[in-house]
Amino acid sequence: MEQIREKVAVVGAGSWGTALALVLADNGHEVRLWGHNPSQIDEINQNHTNTKYLGDVILPEGIIGYSSLEEALVGIDTIILAVPTKAIREVLNKITTVHKHPLTVVHVSKGIEPDTFLRISEMIEEEMPEELLKDVVVLSGPSHAEEVSLRHPTTVTASSKRMEAAEKIQDIFINNNFRVYTNPDIVGVEIGGALKNIIALAAGITDGLGYGDNAKAALITRGLTEIARLGTKMGASPLTFSGLTGIGDLIVTCTSVHSRNWRAGNLLGKGHNLQEVLDNMGMVVEGVRTTKAAYQLAQKYEVRMPITTALYNVLFNNASPKDEVDKLMARVKTHEMEDLTNVLGEKD
Ligand SMILES: NC(=O)C1=CN([C@@H]2O[C@H](COP(=O)(O)OP(=O)(O)OC[C@H]3O[C@@H](n4cnc5c(N)ncnc54)[C@H](O)[C@@H]3O)[C@@H](O)[C@H]2O)C=CC1
Ligand SMILES: O=C(CO)COP(=O)(O)O
Secondary structure, eight states, X not given: OOOOOOEEEEEOOSHHHHHHHHHHHHTTOEEEEEOSOHHHHHHHHHHSOOXXXXXXXXXXXXXXXXXXXXXXXXXXXXXXXXXXXXXHHHHHHHHHHHOOSOEEEEEOOOOBOTTTOOBHHHHHHHHSOGGGEEEEEEEXXXXXXXXXXXXOOEEEEEEESSHHHHHHHHHHHOOSSEEEEEOSXXXXXXXXXXXXXXXXXXXXXXXXXXXXXXXXHHHHHHHHHHHHHHXXXXXXXXXXXXXXXXXXXXXXXXXXXXXHHHHHHHHHHTTOOHHHHHHHHOSOOTHHHHHHHHHXXXXXXXXXXXXXXXXXXXXXXXXXXXXXXXXXXXXXXXXXXXXXHHXXXXXX
């Protein structure tokens, strides 16, 4: 396939931004990687490494690090936004201050904003002046940066309200190690990517408590049910949850040692407190804030989300992880298929 060569700016030089910059550079694009930590940018330009996030991986020389956002964005019309959900508004604000030309914004973050309940594409639409925003595309799926940077086979999905925009991003990223699909269901893609982190925290907790694979399989399966239950009420297609950004990302995040959400949950299950865990992680654990947002959304949409509620109690009400598991197991008996029918919206 003939690749189009583009000038692309990756905004955010953490694990995921750096790994995606590597994919883009492998495809021959001119890649500018912006980060707010000047010493890290020096390391990228001088040593072609980003050791804090990707260890001894050698980055392609085609990646040029920038600590000036204004300089990084000169002549750019596509940006990859790769910062934690919490930083999205602040970074967009900086972008619109220095860049006055229309942009396609590809976001790769996995979260929902607590209190506003906005998905990330909605936050971008709210924060960017209409005349500066061409398209919003989300790129999501089962994809740990550590493995992408080693060029191990990975599959993800691009979604946008305008399919041509998603297809363009598919073309920019796709290669023989990094296979990109498209899906028109942006609500489902964003909800699946955000909510799987909640279940991964819970899976880490049960592993930390010493429970085995049965408990993890139960969390993945019943977790998917409650993600789909909320997602369909928010307008997602139920089919998306059986795809890469649904069950796919849920499996990888609940089972991989690379997952920060699983690792944080594991420490909580072993008895560490939340602040201690977050302080030691040194990278973003998106599931904590997303649990708050999903707990609030469950109440707004009157959807049963027992795993999310149990995790909310552990994170924000000081509940004991073991007591919450005991409570989940002792709930009133129910029919599995009746629950699944609810997912499809055929019953309240
Ligand atoms: N690491 C991974 O394998 C994947 C991560 N993601 C998502 O990508 C998003 C970013 O995650 P990671 O890169 O993994 O996080 P990270 O913790 O590795 O890096 C985050 C980067 O954002 C920077 N940052 C934080 N606040 C900032 C601000 N206010 N202004 C500018 N830069 C700021 C940090 O300095 C750091 O360089 C998250 O939403 C995560 O869920 C999605 C897929 C895979
Ligand atoms: O989203 C991810 C993999 O698809 C990364 O998950 P963590 O943030 O838990 O590391």
